Amino acid sequence: MDHDRIYKGRMSRRDFIWLMGVASAGAVLPGCATDPVTGKKTLVGLSEEQEVSLDKQQSPHQFSSDYGASQDDRLNRYVQDVGAGIWSRSHRPSMPYSARALNANYVNAYTFPGGSMAATRGILLELQNEDELAALMGHEIGHVNARHAAERAGKSILAQGGLVLASVAVAGKQQYQPIVQLAGQLGASAMLAKYSRDNEREADALGMDYMVKSGYNPDGMVSLMGMLQNKSKSKPGLLETMFASHPMSDERYQTAVQRAGKQYAGERGRTLRRERYLDNTAALRQLRPAVTAMQQGESLLAKDQPAQAETHFGQALGLAPGDYAANVLMAKAKLAQKKEREAETYLSQARAIYPSEGQALQLSGVAKLALGQADAALQFFGAYDQRLPGNPNTTFLKGVAYEHMQDRKRAAEHYYRYAQQAGSGREAQYAVSRLKEWGYVKK
Numbered sequence: 015m016d017h018d019r020i021y022k023g024r025m026s027r028r029d030f031i032w033l034m035g036v037a038s039a040g041a042v043l044p045g046c047a048t049d050p051v052t053g054k055k056t057l058v059g060l061s062e063e064q065e066v067s068l069d070k071q072q073s074p075h076q077f078s079s080d081y082g083a084s085q086d087d088r089l090n091r092y093v094q095d096v097g098a099g100i101w102s103r104s105h106r107p108s109m110p111y112s113a114r115a116l117n118a119n120y121v122n123a124y125t126f127p128g129g130s131m132a133a134t135r136g137i138l139l140e141l142q143n144e145d146e147l148a149a150l151m152g153h154e155i156g157h158v159n160a161r162h163a164a165e166r167a168g169k170s171i172l173a174q175g176g177l178v179l180a181s182v183a184v185a186g187k188q189q190y191q192p193i194v195q196l197a198g199q200l201g202a203s204a205m206l207a208k209y210s211r212d213n214e215r216e217a218d219a220l221g222m223d224y225m226v227k228s229g230y231n232p233d234g235m236v237s238l239m240g241m242l243q244n245k246s247k248s249k250p251g252l253l254e255t256m257f258a259s260h261p262m263s264d265e266r267y268q269t270a271v272q273r274a275g276k277q278y279a280g281e282r283g284r285t286l287r288r289e290r291y292l293d294n295t296a297a298l299r300q301l302r303p304a305v306t307a308m309q310q311g312e313s314l315l316a317k318d319q320p321a322q323a324e325t326h327f328g329q330a331l332g333l334a335p336g337d338y339a340a341n342v343l344m345a346k347a348k349l350a351q352k353k354e355r356e357a358e359t360y361l362s363q364a365r366a367i368y369p370s371e372g373q374a375l376q377l378s379g380v381a382k383l384a385l386g387q388a389d390a391a392l393q394f395f396g397a398y399d400q401r402l403p404g405n406p407n408t409t410f411l412k413g414v415a416y417e418h419m420q421d422r423k424r425a426a427e428h429y430y431r432y433a434q435q436a437g438s439g440r441e442a443q444y445a446v447s448r449l450k451e452w453g454y455v456k457k
């Protein structure tokens with residue numbers, strides 16, 4: 015395949031589909047691997063090397079979409095240390111694990127297949143002791159050990175070809191309205207597998223085993239499940255994302271109760287590590303009122319009520335003016351109301367508060383695009399790329415900037431790269447529709 019054909023000549027639709035297929039197959043090749051938990055040979059979608067490399071590629075962007083690791087070093091170290099106590103006793107102790115607290119306010123915890131994991135400050139504020147934190151991390155470590163993401167990836171390869179075809183077939187003329195949301199919530203779920211209920215059962219069982227082996231009280235798992243159950247009834251919106259990837263059920267809670275009562279009855283007398291949890295989360299707990307205000311604002315923002323959301327973000331900023339997430343969220347509310355100049359003020363504060371974090375840069379670029387300053391936008395997208403290279407969404411946004419500058423050739427290059435990486439979704443359809451309209455891809 016001569017790459018110049020993409021720009022100079024006319025790629026046939028078949029060429030295009032073939033190239034996209036080659037691109038998506040590059041990172042994901044099905045093969046046989048040994049399940050370290052059962053010792054059985056299973057067909058999985060990713061080798062261990064691929065699990066680690068996908069993790070490295072994708073986790074920084076997901077962490078950034080969750081407003082980056084907390085700037086509270088004590089908290090991050092604590093989450094890392096609790097994690098290390100558990101993964102060292104797992105079936106795959108040599109994976110390159112790491113753990114951090116994230117600045118996101120919603121209630122969630124997740125892991126990438128190589129073991130990069132995180133808990134949001136939203137969920138850390140709900141936990142009562144270190145045993146619950148150990149249970150939470152044990153569960154995520156369970157997913158890594160049973161290789162659930164790899165298994166899911168194997169299944170999705172089979173669907174992939176069809177998805178690419180469909181996106182090419184339905185691509186028509188579309189506008190790029192979703193850009194603000196796009197920059198805010200990066201490729202969130204690409205590798206955050208939607209686990210099955212069987213996956214959840216297995217991760218719960220492994221997690222409880224690992225945490226008990228690490229010296230914790232099994233009741234930590236029981237009360238964690240109880241908390242999640244209660245929250246899913248009282249504040250379902252806050253846990254939506256978590257339950258989308260980790261399905262919650264009454265059965266999971268009941269199973270934890272039974273296991274703690276039988277299998278692990280002997281370890282139930284262990285003292286719950288509450289003091290240590292409170293000490294290490296003291297600074298975070300001072301932020302609780304600000305986090306609550308942000309949660310309220312975010313739920314309004316999600317309902318497309320940015321003016322009402324602004325009130326809550328204003329409250330949060332009053333309580334915690336130096337909070338990175340609060341500044342970024344206020345900027346999002348402003349952007350959603352087309353108040354780009356005001357948004358820029360909050361974004362420049364956010365960049366000063368947390369210079370190494372990417373989301374404020376990406377959004378600053380979007381604000382510049384909205385102001386019709388495409389070259390300034392490109393500088394921000396370039397700055398994001400330097401800090402967090404390899405985000406397909408940045409490629410798409412750069413394409414939009416070049417399109418604004420009427421640099422069709424560069425716009426097409428970027429849309430093409432994006433379509434290769436992203437495969438499906440609204441942005442990919444837009445990119446493909448542009449490539450067709452400009453004659454880079456035959457209709």
Ligand SMILES: [Zn+2]
Nearest residue numbers: 209214217260
């Ligand atoms: Zn799970």
